[in-house]
Amino acid sequence: MSCAIHARDLRFAYPNGVAGLNGVDLDVAHGERVAVLGPNGAGKTTLMLHLNALLTGTGRLEVAGLRVGEDDVRDLRARVGLVFQDPDDQLFMPTVREDLAFGPLNLGCSRPEVEDRVAQALATVRMTEFADRAPHQLSLGQRRRVAIAAVLAMHPSLLVLDEPSANLDPRTRRELIETLDAVDRTMLIVTHDLPLAARLCERAVLLSAGRVVADAPTHELLRDEELLAAHDLELPEGFDLSLVTPR
């Protein structure tokens, strides 16, 4: 059976010589939710861009049944949805509705189908009443939900999110977690937010200096304080992992 992600010895160096990925091996099965943890500069975002062939390094990478770098990128981008960290980078159309329609229209969907997908995706993130607003009229939390909807409207089989909870207030963050929890997709969540990872993902990989240094059930990995500390990560003070029900 094909994997959602199958990476072997993935390497990538930026033009200035900085190594982004330094031999990443990773397998993600269909239906899994995996958190990608790691300090700043560990290569998390670089890895994410590889999943959509926006960067291409050396090594083997298969995503959603397609060989990255060989098969059609259009297919790949239809199957793998990336949610960028800053929703302002992702929402570039004048209104929310048009932004959500952007992906499906690029995929060549018919108009009624696009309308359907837009309505469905807006309902999933509970933003239906904001369809005709301009992105700059929304709060950060709302924009992030719209950015997720914009990707969901493409019906990807794999959803990749970059720091979905960054800069959100506690309540908006909780609502976002609930929204994501209701999405039934294979998910890769790149994050610093360890409690979010504990709540949403059954498995976590720790990326450091461009390689996977740990791969374990999330709760097990987060309990290893020494490992976390060695890679500049720590659970928030007073956070009790045992109170979070593992997925």
Next chain:
Amino acid sequence: MSGGSLHSVGVAGDPASPIHRLDPRAKLIGLAGITVVAVSTPLRAWPAYAACAAALAIVAALARVSPKTLWTRARLVLPLVLFVALFVPFVREGQPVDLGPVTVSQEGLATLATVSAKAILGTLSAVLLGATTSFPDVLHALERLRAPRLLVLIAAFMYRYLFVIADEARRMKAALAARGYAPRHALQAQAIGRVATALFLRTYERGERVHLAMLARGWTQAMPRLDVLSFTRSDALFLTVLATPLLLVRVIA
């Protein structure tokens, strides 16, 4: 850059008015047409200017856009437009008119009056278009009227990111002020230059990220459109009713 003036733009008046509901192409052609008539009218053909003004007044009344709204918005553009016209009486040759300390030419004054009339009419047409049509709709109309796609795309991105960049500029200005920056003479303005550089670089980087995000959603050089515009009988009627008297007056005057 003041965020206030950015947020005071947008559709005004009664969104359900017959003017607001017209196809954006009809409004764009109609109001741009008024501008063209005003601009192409020769000096001293005052009836044509009056007809343009009347047409604008009727459109504004139908759309229930108040004179106050028109004035507040026109006020932002008009000084710039009129500034150029102000010099005409001084440089134009002709019969001298003594105005206390300065002497101007009579022809120059007449030119000033007509240039101002053209500028005011043109500005009001644009303001009225903006008050009755959302910016995305104007862009859509331009696209359908086969305006160069690249220009429409640039305008669309400018509109989308103006607010983001204005926000960034405001934050940087606040950060400067928070560290005690209060320039008293020109030499201290250096920091402003650095802010501008930083802003430019950030915008450039953002452009790259936006491009990646577009590619990630399957972008292939063309901007897809969800809504289809429909040019109906009322749009044709609007254009006919607007154009016929204006052109008549323009030809006769």
